[in-house]
Amino acid sequence: MKISLADTYEALSQQVVNDVVQCLSKAGTPLFCPASGDTPSGVYAELVKQQQQGIINTANWRFVGLDEWGGMNGEDEGSCRFYLNKQLFFPLQTPEENVCFFDGKVEDPLTECERIDEFIDIHKGIDVVVLGLGMNGHIGMNEPGTSPDLHSHVSALDPVTQQVGQKYFSSQKKLLTGLTLGIASIMEAKHVILMVSGEKKASIVKKVIEGEITTEVPASLLRNHPSFSIYMDKAAAGHLKS
Numbered sequence: 472m473k474i475s476l477a478d479t480y481e482a483l484s485q486q487v488v489n490d491v492v493q494c495l496s497k498a499g500t501p502l503f504c505p506a507s508g509d510t511p512s513g514v515y516a517e518l519v520k521q522q523q524q525g526i527i528n529t530a531n532w533r534f535v536g537l538d539e540w541g542g543m544n545g546e547d548e549g550s551c552r553f554y555l556n557k558q559l560f561f562p563l564q565t566p567e568e569n570v571c572f573f574d575g576k577v578e579d580p581l582t583e584c585e586r587i588d589e590f591i592d593i594h595k596g597i598d599v600v601v602l603g604l605g606m607n608g609h610i611g612m613n614e615p616g617t618s619p620d621l622h623s624h625v626s627a628l629d630p631v632t633q634q635v636g637q638k639y640f641s642s643q644k645k646l647l648t649g650l651t652l653g654i655a656s657i658m659e660a661k662h663v664i665l666m667v668s669g670e671k672k673a674s675i676v677k678k679v680i681e682g683e684i685t686t687e688v689p690a691s692l693l694r695n696h697p698s699f700s701i702y703m704d705k706a707a708a709g710h711l712k713s
């Protein structure tokens with residue numbers, strides 16, 4: 472596990488961008504899995520800026536979604552796909568065929584999960600995944616207690632996630648289930664980045680880094696990944712021993 476500390480959110484985002492670009496700047500069609508949520512916004516804004524300035528070229532990048540709320544897709548304001556369309560895919564002018572994303576409105580979510588897993592297999596695995604950290608230690612929508620052996624699956628959302636998830640929506644939503652890459656999918660990625668910002672995450676980040684490696688804190692399992700980097704700002708690192 473590589474731990475990086477930044478003084479500010481801007482510096483944190485810049486560090487993550489540098490890591491992502493280094494991992495994806497290669498020949499062929501690298502596969503990037505970007506989380507939605509508030510934490511990576513600065514990373515996506517910087518990637519868009521670098522593309523517009525000609526510093527990077529994302530034309531050969533492929534994208535796979537990390538997760539989506541059950542019953543929602545990109546047409547729903549506040550959904551994971553809506554967020555990534557707005558922050559990343561539309562400003563990067565990413566062709567639709569280069570993106571594979573959970574549609575939470577499908578009649579058969581299990582077939583939808585198989586579709587996502589197949590896309591990952593066809594692209595020979597995820598090159599880099601950028602994750603945010605749930606207040607309960609979740610990654611994607613892998614809630615405390617989730618089996619580490621799962622690939623894409625339907626998740627029953629923890630009460631903490633149901634409540635915290637309201638922040639993405641302008642009106643109250645029932646957030647009972649999610650479609651998500653599994654912990655096995657994430658552990659098979661070539662490089663895993665966990666990005667954490669703000670004092671409100673300080674106690675859970677302490678468990679992730681200094682606590683027991685346990686399915687009860689899904690992000691702690693990432694410590695077993697051979698290429699795992701955690702990037703934090705000072706506020707998020709405030710409860711760590713050193």
Ligand SMILES: N[C@@H]1[C@@H](O)[C@H](O)[C@@H](COP(=O)(O)O)O[C@@H]1O
Pocket residue numbers: 506507508509510511537538602603604605606610611612632636
């Ligand atoms: N399902 C999403 C995750 O993909 C996200 O990374 C995490 C942290 O979100 P935020 O960055 O808004 O704190 O929780 C949400 O529930």
